[in-house]
Amino acid sequence: KQEVTQIPAALSVPEGENLVLNCSFTDSAIYNLQWFRQDPGKGLTSLLLIQSSQREQTSGRLNASLDKSSGRSTLYIAASQPGDSATYLCAPHFSGGYNKLIFGAGTRLAVHP
Amino acid sequence: GAGVSQSPRYKVAKRGQDVALRCDPISGHVSLFWYQQALGQGPEFLTYFQNEAQLDKSGLPSDRFFAERPEGSVSTLKIQRTQQEDSAVYLCASSPHRTEGTDTQYFGPGTRLTVL
Numbered sequence: 001k002q003e004v005t006q007i008p009a010a011l012s013v014p015e016g017e018n019l020v021l022n023c024s025f026t027d028s029a030i031y032n033l034q035w036f037r038q039d040p041g042k043g044l045t046s047l048l049l050i051q052s053s054q055r056e057q058t059s060g061r062l063n064a065s066l067d068k069s070s071g072r073s074t075l076y077i078a079a080s081q082p083g084d085s086a087t088y089l090c091a092p093h094f095s096g097g098y099n100k101l102i103f104g105a106g107t108r109l110a111v112h113p
Numbered sequence: 114g115a116g117v118s119q120s121p122r123y124k125v126a127k128r129g130q131d132v133a134l135r136c137d138p139i140s141g142h143v144s145l146f147w148y149q150q151a152l153g154q155g156p157e158f159l160t161y162f163q164n165e166a167q168l169d170k171s172g173l174p175s176d177r178f179f180a181e182r183p184e185g186s187v188s189t190l191k192i193q194r195t196q197q198e199d200s201a202v203y204l205c206a207s208s209p210h211r212t213e214g215t216d217t218q219y220f221g222p223g224t225r226l227t228v229l
Contacts, residue, residue: 004155034217043117043204044156044220089155099144099208099216100169103155 002027002094006104013111019077021107023090028068034101035064035075036089044089048075080111115139117221119205125227126195134190134224138207145188146218147180148204156204162188163210195228202226 007022023033032051036044048064050057050073056065063076073090087108091101118137126132138145144163148156149172159178161169164185173180177196182188192199202223208216 036220041225043222044206046217046219049217091155099210099218100146100158100161100172101156101218102158103148105153105155 002092002102004090004092004102004104006088006090006107008107009105010108011110013080013109015080015082015111015113017080017111019080019109021075021077021088021090021109023073023075023104025071025073025090025092025094025102027092027094028071029095030068030092031095033064033066033073033090033092035062035073036091038087038089038106040086047088077109080109082111082113085109085111117205117207117219119203119221119224121224122222123225123227125229127229128197129194131191131193132195132226134192134203134226136188136190136205136207136221138186138188138205139219140186141209142207142219143185143210144208144216144218145182146206146208147188147190148206149174150202150204150223152201159190159203192226195226197228200226200228 003026035047048057050066061078087106089106090104147159150156158172162182177193179191204223205221206218208218
């Protein structure tokens with residue numbers, strides 16, 4: 001069974017810290033992996049998409065890495081801000097799945113001033 | 114341009130009622146997905162359409178759940194004889210489907226269903 005695990009489940013940090021969110025998945029046969037952000041009561045916003053052939057992807061203060069062979073991805077947030085407070089979800093696109101995404105339970109991040 | 118829209122945003126149903134949830138994908142997007150998100154959990158896949166064809170319905174939890182996309186654009190998720198365990202947020206997503214495995218999925222705001 002294809003499963004996705006995210007650690008930690010919750011994180012509370014002071015503003016300005018650099019953060020690392022972890023994602024692990026059980027099947028290394030993936031096309032790509034997406035990181036999403038979800039604000040309370042809202043839908044999902046795509047942050048980064050890493051193709052299986054890539055090792056990392058960057059957007060502003062966000063950097064996502066992918067180690068497909070070990071089934072791991074990491075989202076790095078630099079210089080965290082209160083506006084970064086949200087739930088972060090990892091979703092690999094496993095091969096043969098018609099593009100459907102399998103999600104982890106997410107990491108709930110709170111950044112306080 | 115406009116994103117994915119869903120209606121209603123909130124729905125309260127009495128146990129046993131039928132409900133219909135609507136999704137308007139981004140114009141021109143070939144692929145459409147429905148996901149179910151329970152409180153505190155990540156979304157779980159329900160079903161997938163490529164244009165009007167329902168190619169994967171493996172995630173539908175029971176035969177009370179039915180989805181359609183008759184003209185390849187708007188989709189409706191119908192739940193018959195709702196049960197309390199159906200209470201969740203139902204998310205719709207669409208993607209251009211240019212090439213398998215390369216697309217970003219764009220999500221709507223979701224419909225929060227509460228069954229009393």
